[in-house]
Amino acid sequence: DGGITQSPKYLFRKEGQNVTLSCEQNLNHDAMYWYRQDPGQGLRLIYYSQIVNDFQKGDIAEGYSVSREKKESFPLTVTSAQKNPTAFYLCASNEIGALAKNIQYFGAGTRLSVL
Amino acid sequence: AQSVSQHNHHVILSEAASLELGCNYSYGGTVNLFWYVQYPGQHLQLLLKYFSGDPLVKGIKGFEAEFIKSKFSFNLRKPSVQWSDTAEYFCAVIGNNNDMRFGAGTRLTVKP
Numbered sequence: 001d002g003g004i005t006q007s008p009k010y011l012f013r014k015e016g017q018n019v020t021l022s023c024e025q026n027l028n029h030d031a032m033y034w035y036r037q038d039p040g041q042g043l044r045l046i047y048y049s050q051i052v053n054d055f056q057k058g059d060i061a062e063g064y065s066v067s068r069e070k071k072e073s074f075p076l077t078v079t080s081a082q083k084n085p086t087a088f089y090l091c092a093s094n095e096i097g098a099l100a101k102n103i104q105y106f107g108a109g110t111r112l113s114v115l
Numbered sequence: 116a117q118s119v120s121q122h123n124h125h126v127i128l129s130e131a132a133s134l135e136l137g138c139n140y141s142y143g144g145t146v147n148l149f150w151y152v153q154y155p156g157q158h159l160q161l162l163l164k165y166f167s168g169d170p171l172v173k174g175i176k177g178f179e180a181e182f183i184k185s186k187f188s189f190n191l192r193k194p195s196v197q198w199s200d201t202a203e204y205f206c207a208v209i210g211n212n213n214d215m216r217f218g219a220g221t222r223l224t225v226k227p
Binding site (some may be wrong): 031033035040041042043044045048050056058059090092094096103104106107108109 | 116121124149151158159160161164205207213214215216217218219220
């Protein structure tokens with residue numbers, strides 16, 4: 001089955017700790033995205049990548065880092081610099097090139113909590 | 116970067132009532148517009164999309180949306196809601212730079 005797999009489903013972070021959220025897709029999509037979902041604020045874009053070895057900051061990139069070493073993988077690291085990391089994190093992907101293919105597909109999400 | 120505004124945070128309707136959820140965006144170029152829905156405990160899924168052509172687009176489950184370019188709006192409508200439409204609805208826009216932006220979401224509660 002084609003889709004986006006996020007892991008883990010639940011993650012706990014201690015103070016001062018970096019944690020990495022995994023996102024893998026087998027849809028052969030070029031673009032991948034990370035969003036943070038907080039109640040009443042919708043989805044806010046953290047980082048996105050349109051091609052391997054390249055990525056751009058979204059609206060709330062501070063305290064986060066990403067890499068895109070492979071087309072199918074786009075891991076997100078929540079660093080100790082992110083002072084309010086408790087949220088639901090969603091990964092998405094879509095084809096790019098022709099605008100008609102910009103439908104995003106989403107993973108099931110990772111809920112991150114701070115201990 | 117583009118931004119998206121959804122006017123209503125929480126809408127409560129009775130079954131069979133008509134629905135209209137507002138969405139406005141700010142972006143000067145060509146955009147694609149979307150409405151996504153998130154049912155309780157489920158993934159975000161696409162409800163409908165506008166790329167070009169007829170500004171009135173129809174989606175799944177009887178939903179439709181109208182793109183009004185002069186008003187930068189893409190409001191979602193349904194003539195008669197059902198209890199099963201209870202969910203959170205997100206408007207989204209993607210521009211030529213491929214960065215998708217979402218609105219804050221509108222929570223719809225339909226009372227049986």
